[in-house]
Amino acid sequence: MSREITITIDDKKIRTVEGKILLWVALANDIYIPHLCAIEGKDLPEASCRLCFVEIEGKNKPVTSCTQPVYDGMVVRTRTAKVDRLVKTAFELLLSDHRLGCASCPKNRNCELQRIAKERKLKLRHTRFKYLGRETAVDDSPDSFSFDPSRCVLCGQCIWADHEKAKVGAIGFARRGLGRTVATFNYESLKDSPCTECGLCVEACPVGALSFKKNT
Amino acid sequence: MELLKGEKEAILKHTKEIFQEFEAKRENLIPILQEVQKRLGYLPRLAMQKIAEFLGIPPVDVFALATFYNQFRLNPPGKNEIKVCMGTACYMVGGKIALESFERRLNIKEGQTTPDREYSLERVACVGCCTLAPVVVVNEQIEGKVSPTRVDGIILSLQGEKSKEGEEANEDTKEKLKGEKQ
Structure with a gap:
């Protein structure tokens, strides 16, 4: 090997x-x-x-x-025609369930989706697939960060950080298909979950779903 | 969902018995969940927490699996089980409208149970009698061509059966329902 x-x-x-x-x-x-x-x-x-x-x-x-x-x-x-086509479709599908409005996103200019769009010259707009715009609730119960599912791309980075780095086990994937979300046990708020607010999941998030609260 | 009197004890007893039949390995999670559901009719939160404890994994991992598979239900079956067909034919002629009517009337969402455990509501795939679409199955009984008015009729007749059992009990649940809403 x-x-x-x-x-x-x-x-x-x-x-x-x-x-x-x-x-x-x-x-x-x-x-x-x-x-x-x-x-x-x-x-x-x-x-x-x-x-x-x-x-x-x-x-x-x-x-x-x-x-x-x-x-x-x-x-x-x-980069071949076949690859570009697959990646473009996958990217458009991801965006169809991703709330845009980068200007008001905490991860603006530090976002993996923006990077991919730039590298592959893809549009950060809802084009072929219209935005699903499902109703989701922001969980801002923790003191130091908040979770906005409408910006989540379901990559699982936060769950890996939570399980393997922090060894906490507060979050996981719930349901499946379009209903799939990052959730806590029984959809309780993060504050009521075993979450220790170590912040590792927030650091792992490549997009604006998990973000630290600004100190005001 | 609040646990009924004695239900907590039943959950603890059954999970304890089930754990004796299995090794505490993660690959046994699905068989354990199936056995729990077989005995209790659903997967109570407490049971999921006990399973997580037994297997040494976070409760959220048990929850993730239980919500992934359609065979697992997280809410107890109601005394009256209402299944609304969402097969292609039923969907096309307004199965969704029937489902929404039930949701409004019973004040619960699809997959849930009323707090008094009288009614549970779920969506199913084809029941096999598409000519009667939209179809609703109430306690194994087929109801065809279900319009929103028919939904009211179905619920009224179910309530009627109940009031025969005892007028007072009915009043009680109504009061209780009111209380829950407030």
Whole structure:
């Protein structure tokens, strides 16, 4: 498993170790691949955001780079017509359930969605899929931060931070399909949950769903 | 949902018995939940907390799984179980309207139970008699072509059956319902 190999990503030769996950190899070598749900160190990747597609020579379909181990002589393309189409659709679908209004968002200019839009020249607007605009309630019960589900992209970064880093276990995914949300046990407020307000989940959030309250 | 008298004891007793049949491993979570629901009719919050304790995982992980699968219900079945069909045919001719009428009349949402546990309301997929659409199944009894007026009729007839059982009991629940609303 620890054999040194050479792979090619977008014509760039990269020396790495066999069995590593392609997404992290690419990112470590300054090749940007959009991603939201991937977590380095997690055994089974979620592969749910569908943004990290790449094409590999010899495979007839694009693959998610967060699930793909590298092998010797691998030739990867991060930008092809097929990849761009998949990523564009996935991004538009994510936006269809994401409240925009970046100007009033606490993560403005520090948002992963904005970064992806910029890198891939995608529009931060509701275009093909109209905005669902579901009614959600903001939970601002904690003293130091608040949670706005309407800006959540369901990447699971906060849940990983809560379970594996903070070892608290206050939040998790509830329900499924369009009803899927990040929730506490029995949908109680964060204040009533085991949450310790360590803030690790807020730091992990790539978008404006979890944000620290401004000291006033 | 408030627990009934003696229900807490029943939950504790049954979960304790069930835990003896299983190893405290995470992969046993689904079979345990199924067994709890088989015995208690639903998954009470207290039972989920006990299961989490038993398996050594956060309660929210049990909750996540219980809300993911449609086979698990978090609210107790009512004395009268109302199932509104949301199959294609029923949906097209106004199954949603029937469901919303029930929601308004009973003052609960789909998947919930009235606080007095008289009625529970849920949506189901096709019941198999699309010519009668929109279909509602009340206590295993099929009701066809259910309009909002028919919804009122169904509830009235269910209340009528109840008042036969005893006028006073009915008054009690009404009072109770009023109290809950306030």
